[in-house]
Amino acid sequence: MTGSVDALDPVRAELLRTARASADAVRDRARADAAETLRAARATAEELLARARDLGTAQGVADAERERVRAVQDAWAAELVVRAEVYAELACAVREGVRRALAEGAVSQARLAEAARALLGAGARVTAAGGGGVTAEVPGRRVDLSADALADRALNRLGARAETLWAPQ
Amino acid sequence: MSGTVSVEYTGVRELRGPLVIVEGVSGVGWDEFATIVLDSGERRHGLVLEVNRDLAVVQVLEGTAGMDRTGTGIAFAGTPLRIPVGSGWLGRVCNGRGEPADDGPPVLGGTDAPVAGVPINPVRREPPNEPVLTGVGAVDVLTTLVRGQKLPVFSVAGLPHLELAVQIAAQATCGGEPFAVVFAGMGLTHADAAFVRDGLAARSAARELALLVNTADDPVIERLLTPRLALTVAEHLAFTQGRHVLVVMTDMTAYSEALREVSAARGEIPARRAYPGYLYSDLASLYERCGRIKGRPGSVTVLPVLTMPAGDITHPVPDLTGYITEGQVVLSPDVHSTGTYPPVDPLASLSRLMRKGAGPGRTRADHPAVAAQLTAALARSRQVRELADLIGRPALSPTDLRFLDLDDAFRHRFLTQRTDENRSLDEALGRAWEVLLTLPRSQLGMIPADLLDAHTPPRGEEPT
Numbered sequence: 146m147t148g149s150v151d152a153l154d155p156v157r158a159e160l161l162r163t164a165r166a167s168a169d170a171v172r173d174r175a176r177a178d179a180a181e182t183l184r185a186a187r188a189t190a191e192e193l194l195a196r197a198r199d200l201g202t203a204q205g206v207a208d209a210e211r212e213r214v215r216a217v218q219d220a221w222a223a224e225l226v227v228r229a230e231v232y233a234e235l236a237c238a239v240r241e242g243v244r245r246a247l248a249e250g251a252v253s254q255a256r257l258a259e260a261a262r263a264l265l266g267a268g269a270r271v272t273a274a275g276g277g278g279v280t281a282e283v284p285g286r287r288v289d290l291s292a293d294a295l296a297d298r299a300l301n302r303l304g305a306r307a308e309t310l311w312a313p314q
Numbered sequence: 315m316s317g318t319v320s321v322e323y324t325g326v327r328e329l330r331g332p333l334v335i336v337e338g339v340s341g342v343g344w345d346e347f348a349t350i351v352l353d354s355g356e357r358r359h360g361l362v363l364e365v366n367r368d369l370a371v372v373q374v375l376e377g378t379a380g381m382d383r384t385g386t387g388i389a390f391a392g393t394p395l396r397i398p399v400g401s402g403w404l405g406r407v408c409n410g411r412g413e414p415a416d417d418g419p420p421v422l423g424g425t426d427a428p429v430a431g432v433p434i435n436p437v438r439r440e441p442p443n444e445p446v447l448t449g450v451g452a453v454d455v456l457t458t459l460v461r462g463q464k465l466p467v468f469s470v471a472g473l474p475h476l477e478l479a480v481q482i483a484a485q486a487t488c489g490g491e492p493f494a495v496v497f498a499g500m501g502l503t504h505a506d507a508a509f510v511r512d513g514l515a516a517r518s519a520a521r522e523l524a525l526l527v528n529t530a531d532d533p534v535i536e537r538l539l540t541p542r543l544a545l546t547v548a549e550h551l552a553f554t555q556g557r558h559v560l561v562v563m564t565d566m567t568a569y570s571e572a573l574r575e576v577s578a579a580r581g582e583i584p585a586r587r588a589y590p591g592y593l594y595s596d597l598a599s600l601y602e603r604c605g606r607i608k609g610r611p612g613s614v615t616v617l618p619v620l621t622m623p624a625g626d627i628t629h630p631v632p633d634l635t636g637y638i639t640e641g642q643v644v645l646s647p648d649v650h651s652t653g654t655y656p657p658v659d660p661l662a663s664l665s666r667l668m669r670k671g672a673g674p675g676r677t678r679a680d681h682p683a684v685a686a687q688l689t690a691a692l693a694r695s696r697q698v699r700e701l702a703d704l705i706g707r708p709a710l711s712p713t714d715l716r717f718l719d720l721d722d723a724f725r726h727r728f729l730t731q732r733t734d735e736n737r738s739l740d741e742a743l744g745r746a747w748e749v750l751l752t753l754p755r756s757q758l759g760m761i762p763a764d765l766l767d768a769h770t771p772p773r774g775e776e777p778t
Contacts (some may be wrong), residue, residue: 218519221405225418232419264321285325285338287387289351298319304398305424 224311231310236300243296247277254279261288322351322387327369329381330531333579334360334372336388343369345430346394346711350374353385358387360410361395361535363580373535373579375411394430397543398423399550403524404494407511410528410540418466427550429542431603440606442640445671446615448487450478451742452658452729456685457643460671461488461558461613462606466566466635469645470625476506477621477733478645478656479564480513483523485736492612494551496561498544499527500537503566524551530568537572545603548614556611561604564619566597569633586630594634601638641665654725655733660692677739680765684746687760688724691753695721716753723749 234292247254258271261281269281274291281288300307325338334350342365350358350372363544364371372388374381397412400423407416414420421422442462457734459465469475483495495517499510507527517523524547528540538654541563547557563569570589577590577640604616618639622632636642646659665671672681677756698717702710710718728745731737758766 214516218515221519221521222416225406225414225416229414229417229419260319264319272408282324285323287317287322287324289322289387290319293575304426305400305402307419308402309463 187195228311232307235307235310236297239300240293240296243299244277247292257290261290264288320389320391322389322459323370324385324386324387326383328381329378332373332377332535333363334374334378334381334386334388336370336372339365339390340368341392342390345394347391347393348372349391350381351387351389352381361539362390363535363576371579373533373576374537375533375536377533379612394428395539396426396428397421397466397546398425399427399547399554400424400742401521401551401555403496403547403551405518405521405523407518407525407527410498410526410532410536410543412526412539412543415527423550425550429539429546430636431542431549431599433599433602434607434664436672438608440608442606442613442615442667443670443676444489446488447489447677447739448482449487449736449738450482450656451731451737451745452656452660452663453482453643454677454737454739455681455728455742455746456658456660456689457641457663458668458672458677458681458685459486459665459666460616460667461615462604462614463641463665463666463667463671464604464618464639465619465641465643466632466639467617467619467643467645468627468632469619469621470647471623473647473650473657474655474733475619475621475645476509476564477513478504479617480510481656481733482617482631483560483562484514484517486560489752492526492555492557494522494548494557494559495543496524496548496551496559497526498541498561498563499525499529499570500540500563501530501565502537503530504529505542513717534572534575537569541566541569541600545614545616547670549603552612552614553607553610554612555757558613558615560615560617562617562619563600565632566620566635567623569599589630593630595638596636597631598638601635632715633773635721636663640667649725649729654723654728654730660689660724660729660730678743678761680747680761680769681739681743683761684743684750684766687758688746688751689727690751690760691717691720691757692724695724696701707772713754713757717756720749720752723752737771 214305255271257279258281261271261279262269265281267282267285271279271281274280277292278295280289280291323339324338325336326334327337338685342362344362344365346361346362348362350360352358358374358376360374361370362370363373391542391593398421402422406414406418406421408421409415411423440462442460444461446459446461449457453459457465467475467478482650483497486495487493488736497510497514500505502510507529509737510527514523514525518525526540526544528537543565544561548561551557570593573593573596574589578588582590585593601616601618604614606613620631620635623629627633641664642661644662645657646662649659650657668685669682671677672685673679697708697718697723698714701714707718728749751770755766755770
C-alpha cells in the first residue's frame, strides 16, 4: 500500500511546483504592475509638478508685472499731486510778489488807473482793490487790474516755463 | 486763457439754462472763447453761440448754477479757444475741456494752438502707408489700420465697442517708432469713464496717452470741443514732435447729438432728423485732420467709434461718416449673440487703405493674400449657409459642407480674443491659415502656390 502513496508523490510535487510557479508569476506580474503604476504615478507627479511650476512662474510673472504697472501708476499719480501742490505754491508766491511789488510802488496806482481809463473811457469809476491794484467800471463794463488778477495773468503767460519747477532743464 | 487785460462786460440780461445773454458788447465774434467771472471771484469758461448787434449769447461750459445776473462779468478772448500743446499732455487725464481730472497741475505747453485746427493742405498730404498694429487679430489681419487713415467703428448700443476702443488704445503700436494715443470720450456714463480710465491706466502711466473724458452729464458745448482738443493735441505730438498718434474718439453719435442740440439753441434750420445741414462738413472738419504731411515726421490716425441708432446704417451719422472715412469696422449683434468678442462682421468691414499698409516689408508677405482669401471664403460660407436653409444640409456637396464649417472655425479659432489679449500679427495670421487650411487646397485659389506650399501640411495629411 505504501507503494501507491509514493506513486502520488510526483503528482503532488508537480502540482506544488506548478502552484509555486503560478504564484511566482502572479507575484512577478504584481510587482511589475506595481513598479509600472509607481513609475506612471511618478511621471504624472513630475508632469503635474512641472506644469504647476510653469503656471506658478507665469502667474508670478503676471502678478509681478501687474504690481510693477500699479506701482508706476501710483508713483505717477503721487507725482502729479505734488506737481499740483508746487504749482499752487508758485501761484501763491506770484500773487504775494505782485502785491508786495505794488505796495512798494513798482507800478503806481495812478498808472493802473490810467490804463483802466484807456480801456473803459475817461468817465470810468476807478476803485482801489484790496491787496493792491485797481478795478474800474462804467455801466455794462469793467476792468480788473487788481494785484491778484495781474498775478494770475502773469502766471498764465508763464506757460511751460513753470515746468522747470519739476523738470530739470 | 489769454494773459492780456480784457474788458469784462457786466450787462447780463438773462441767464437761461447754460446760456448767458449779455448786452452792450462790441467786436465779439461767433465761437469766440469767453471767461465768465462771478461775483465770488470764481472763473468759468464759455463759447459765444450767437451775436446780434450788441447782444451775445454765451454757453457756459461749467453751467450757470449759482450765477447771479448782477456781479457777473464776461471777458471775450478775441479768438476761438486756444490750448497749450506739447508733450505735457502725455500721461494726463482731463475733462472734455482740457482741465485736469487727475489732481495734477494745469496742462502746460511751450506754445498754444487753436482747437478749431487748420486743415491740412491737400497738396502737402502724404498718402497713408505703414500699419498701426492694434493687437486685435480681426482688425490687424482683415481691416488693417494704416498710419494717417481714418477708420471708424460702426456699432450698436449694447455691443462692446467701448471695450474694443479701449483695447485698441491700450495695445496699439507702430513697430517700435515713437507712438502716442489720444483718447477722446464723449457723452460717456460715469461707469464707462471709469472703465476707460482703468483700461488705459498702464498706458497713461507710461506717458503714452492723453485722455480727455466728457461725461454724459457735462455740458453739450464741451462735447463739441472734446474731439477738437484731442486732435489739436495729437497734431502737435505728430507733426511737430514726430510721433505716430492714434486718436480714438467715442462716441461720435453723442457728439453729433450735442451738435444738434447746440444748433437748435442757435435757432438754425434743422435738416435730416433735425441734425444741422452742416453735419457732413462738421464731421469732415474733424476726420480730415488726420493724415501725414510731406516733409514732416509723424502721423495722425483717427479711429472714431459711433453707435448706429436702432442699428440703422442709413442714419445720418454713420451715413455721413461713411462718405468721409476710408472704410469701417462693423460690429454685429448677431456675432455678439454667439458670445464672440470682438463681434466684428468681417464681410461688412473694410479698410480701403489696407493695401498700402499690409504686405511685404510692412506686415508679412502672405498677409494680403490670406486676408483676401479668408474674406472670399467667408462670403462663400455665407452663401452656402443660405443655400442650406433652402435645400437642407444633406443636399450640400462635401466642399459646401467644408465651407459651412469654416464659419464656426473662423469664429472660434480666429475671431475670438480676450479683451486683455494682445495678439501678435504672426499669431493672428497663423490662426487665419489654420482656418483656411480646413478647406481643400483647390478652394484656396487666391493664395499663390508657393505660399500654399509653405503652409500646407505634407501630402497625405491635407484635408481632401
